[in-house]
Amino acid sequence: MRIIYYSYWGTYAAYTMAALHAGIYQADSLPEEEMIFAQYELCRRYGRQAGNLIYVGLDNRLREVYSLGCRQHAGMVIRAIQNMAETFKTGDTLHFISAEAEEGRLPGLLQRLRFQNLRIDEMVNAGVNKKLFALWFRRSYGPCLKKAQQAARTVKDGIV
Numbered sequence: 001m002r003i004i005y006y007s008y009w010g011t012y013a014a015y016t017m018a019a020l021h022a023g024i025y026q027a028d029s030l031p032e033e034e035m036i037f038a039q040y041e042l043c044r045r046y047g048r049q050a051g052n053l054i055y056v057g058l059d060n061r062l063r064e065v066y067s068l069g070c071r072q073h074a075g076m077v078i079r080a081i082q083n084m085a086e087t088f089k090t091g092d093t094l095h096f097i098s099a100e101a102e103e104g105r106l107p108g109l110l111q112r113l114r115f116q117n118l119r120i121d122e123m124v125n126a127g128v129n130k131k132l133f134a135l136w137f138r139r140s141y142g143p144c145l146k147k148a149q150q151a152a153r154t155v156k157d158g159i160v
Helices: 014-022 033-046 074-089 107-118 122-156
Strands: 002-007 053-058 062-071 094-098
Touching: 002 014, 014 033, 014 053, 014 062, 014 107, 014 122, 033 107, 033 122, 074 094, 074 122, 094 122, 107 122
Parallel strands: 002 062, 002 094
Antiparallel strands: 053 062
C-alpha cells in the first residue's frame, strides 16, 4: 500500500502530515528549527509543482508515504495516478488522504511572496518569509498531527 497525502500545495500541510505519518516528525513535540527550515526550503523549491509525488519515507509498517500537490485539480490528478497504477499493473493499493483543510491561506501568500522576491531583493524578504513559514508551521502542526494520526489509524484498521 502507498499512502499519499495531498493538498493544493504538496509541500506544506500534505508534507507535514506525511512526515508525521512516516515518523520523521515526532508526535510529542515540534521538530527542531533546522527541520522546520528544511521544509521551508522544500517549499521554496517544489511548492509550485503540481502532480509530482514527493517521496517522504516509510511508515512503521513499511508502507511508502508520499506528499502530492494538486492545485485545484485534485480529482483529476488522483484519477490519473490511479489509472497509471492500474495500467502498469503495479499491484499497489493507493490510499489518498486530503490535507486541504489543514493548509489554510498562509502557504498561498508565501508562494506569492516567493515569486515577488524574484523581482525584489531576496535577502530583504527571505527572513520575513521564513518567519511566516515558521508561524504557519507552529500553528498547523497540531491539526496536521491530529489528522495524520487519524489517517494512520484508518489505514491500520484497513478502512479505506
